[in-house]
Amino acid sequence: MRTRGRLHSVLDKAETGPIVEEREFDIEYIQKPIQALIKKYDVKWDKDVFLTADDDLADRVYQAGYELALNTGVYCTSTKRRMVWTKAELDEVIATSPSSVIMGEGDDLAHIQARRPDEDSRVAVCGGAYGIPVPENLFVPVMLSYAQEPLLDFIDNCSLVSTYGRPIRAGSPWESVACWQEVDLSFEVVNRAGRPGMAIGCAENSPTHIGEISSNSIGGFRPSDWHHAALVSELKTNYDQLIKVAHFARTGSHIHTFANNIYGGYPGGADGMAVALVASLILLQATYFGCTVNPGPTHANLSCDTFPAMLPGIGVALQGLNRNTDLMTTAFARTAGGPGTKNVLYEAGALALVGVTSGIALMEGVQSAVGVQQAHCTGLEARFTAQVTHAAEKLTREQAAPIVKALTEKYKGGMTTENRPIGKPFDQLYDVDKVVPLPEWQGMYEEVCQEFEKEFGLTL
Amino acid sequence: MSNLENVQKDFLEILLAGDSKKAVTLAKEVLEGGTAPTEFFEKCISPSLEEIGKRFETLDIFLPEMVTAADVVQTVNDKVITPAVEASESEGITSAGKVLMATVQGDLHDIGKNMVVLMLKVNGFEVVDLGTNVSPSEIVERAESESVNIIGMSSLLTTCLPYMKDVFDYLDGKDTRNEYAVIMGGAATTPEFSEEMGANGYGHSAAEAVALCQKIMA
């Protein structure tokens, strides 16, 4: 990736930027400026609207986020320093960000291309369990349920509950063991699916740099796979992330970057979240020079990103970015609902509609039941997400908005901390040997597909 | 030879044998005979420890003996000297100074640092030993909370020197650099690096570290 020459400059910033205490950064550089920017740029929208189609608003949100990125920068917790970019540097980052990428190998390539809001063009889809913990014996059938779906361009792994029967301790050699086990199992999956070159989102068993750089090595995960680096909320990095990025840069590995701004945290509500989201994605590109940039905001209590009030914030931020940059943005479905419920499908569908019409390059999903229920993940909700994604390519924001609103009505009752619709684990929804959905889950899925056709005129 | 000189000879042998019980008994006997606790410390304990330090320098004894001797002295202090000082309400034994010692972040080696710790203790310093792989922020925070006089940092590895630099940067950031003397040692450090950092001193052996601390506190 041609922008990786700035690796040293980025690492320099982590060593030489001004020293700031972390608490001061959170208040003086995140909370207060965001509140000021919301006022300055008049960031607001009607509460009844869940997908805006106001280009001027989108551009104002972008300006607010850009200003935040410029004045705040990124905080490196390992060095307690603020990494700052000048305007010229930031503009160069934006101007030179890659607008397309091809991942995977051989016949199993995935093409991702930057888009604009309302654009009628293909959106790539990554389907996977996104780190949902899964028992060792279920890894292969779970991931095969994704890998065998032809509408998914590539997959992202679940994580393991244990490795060879032992707990996986972060920062220990067990991380390395677990990631190499993930390597072995992943290659079994893609080979069985007949897609040996398909890019694999990895390494999911790597809470620190150890597992990632150990397994992204000879005989392990490949440079053509889809590796991860993140900004920690809000706008923070650390040596672990930078070590990973240095490794990816050097090995020519694809880098997927993400930031999970907290709705209800230091940025405030959806308006502040939107501003933070824009800043995050710009700074992801500046810090990690990846290919894809993902906002995965998280509700402070519910941990999902499909909470209805969050959707317009996500949408307007993505619109601002996609109107003003060539970043390959994504939308990531982290649903409150789990597999075996209609909620998961409604939620993922809503976010897909918001993301696609707002101009994303890639749709990701689904981190069902907010990713914390063991083995609550199946390929079927990912297939559904892909279907909605491709149907949404034909829609404008104005056409998608009422559908999104209607879907929030269907699932908002599940947005609660008690009695969550967490669904069921994989082995109660799929035939584990044949890796096909069981009738109950298949039936539910078909019902929702029919609802989409009847109520919204979308053929999935 | 005075009686205390004879006692000191016996005390030295007891330390070398690592016999806490005998050491405590001897100390009690001497104090019951009318010797002040501070005099016993200055004329028996201190010279014995000094002798032990010298023997370790020439490797006539090894590290285990030195560790054991220091432990025995600690026991005597805890069980005999300190209670006696408190009971007599006299002035306690003056510490030569308080030193914080740490092997810096990224480095797990500790034997060199441990030798300095021991030698400082046997020479009357109070030591706060933070161990190995200690972050710069922890060094600075503990120096403050423990109210030390001297910060001592050790590293065997050149790639850990930047963490020593961080300590200076953090002290400057807090405007507290002048509250401490900062010294360094270990194979990776050099006089040139020490000077570049603005350290108060550099030593390449445990004995040099002690001499440096004594000079700083003088």
Place this chain on the structure above:
Amino acid sequence: MGNINGMDYEVLLTALDRAENGPIVDEKVWDAEIIGKNFQETLKKYDIKLEKDDPYVTADDDLADRLWEAGMELAAKTGVYCIDTKRHMQWTRDELEGILAVMPDQVTVGEGDDTATIIHRRPEEDSHVVIYGGPFGIPITEELFIPFHEAYAREPLIEIFNMGTLLSTRGRMIRAGSPWESIAAWQEKELAFEILDRVGRPGMAMGCVEIATTEVGELAGTTYGGYRPTDCHKINFISEQKTAYHHLIEAAHYAHIDAFSESYFNPMYGGYVGGGAGVALACVSGSIVMRAAYQGTLNNIGPTHVHLSASTHPEVLRALQLGLQALSRNGNFLTSPFIRPTSGPGTKEIFYETGALAAAATVAGCSYIDAAQSARGTKTGHASPLEVLFVAKLTHALEGMSRVDAAPLVAWMVDRYKDSQVDPLLGKPFQELHDLETLDPKPEWQTLFDEVCQEVETEFGLKL
């Protein structure tokens, strides 16, 4: 899982288990009781003694074999301490014997035309000792890195090559555990392969990753486009018999990418193991538990004087050669001494120091020799290939010599440097001893080398 280096994955997982589940022990207790006390008791039990007037090269097979037995017993009693988990990792005697029973007795490292085969040797055996040569981590500036190392790598008698360490990377300080360690690892690798290309030995095994202070450098440097599985990767104990997560992470990594590794440790003369006899015992017990913990391909021992930091101190030398004898007589270890002299290049003393230890180790049955971390590795650029060349020539001349015949040579050499160790002669840096264009030694330095070679020939009839 592959087995390029004979690694058993279950043995690895067992080691990692023990680091997580062994009994919790305070580190001070480990040092004083589990190491200190057990060492002293074992020495007494097996009557292991090394006196100051014993020959520097002992020829007492009974002593060597008792030392082995003592070491086996002690290995089972002590095990390894994991600093990160504060747990005591132990193996039973049966487990240790099982692990040792399947150790390979030879290995071929490197690639293509540039391989080197290291074989297990016994004392006095007339077989080839591999020379693993280089400045071994001596700090060197970026500017001098290539000429300095090219001077070594072109020496045909050096069969495996280990570089010095970069003082900076791309002009920045290298910070352990940070992304700069990763950057430095890559820079080192690039320089390493440029050097190998220049000397026409692209497949020669490289000791790596020299700059790695934590697992970051090693993992970053050994990956796609980086150092190869056929290079000699490193993994070590901290004194005494201690490990940490970062070492175990390296062990796991080597298992997964099928890499060779050199495991090494440095018992301390004057430290918790005591004096010479304790160091000899540590050589044995440490090697055994190191095999259990890491399953390294090669086994390097570099005992060090607690004040002088050298492995060539006479007491240390005597202890090490005895330890090597015990190991080579009783196990398949592929062992080597680590030559760390107090003297620097540009002195005669450096030849005496490095030669003495090389000679003693060769007749003691070492399989290869790591040479040389001149001037204790602390002075920037104070190293030169000539001291390694001397070691190589002397080593090969002594293959097949008896211990009794070698003892006078070693004593002669020790006499010529021992008094200089307290206030060492640090010598001069590489650029003052070698022509930076031709890389040849300057006449003055070459003359010193030739003189010492002549002395050895005159005194002992050995043609170097």
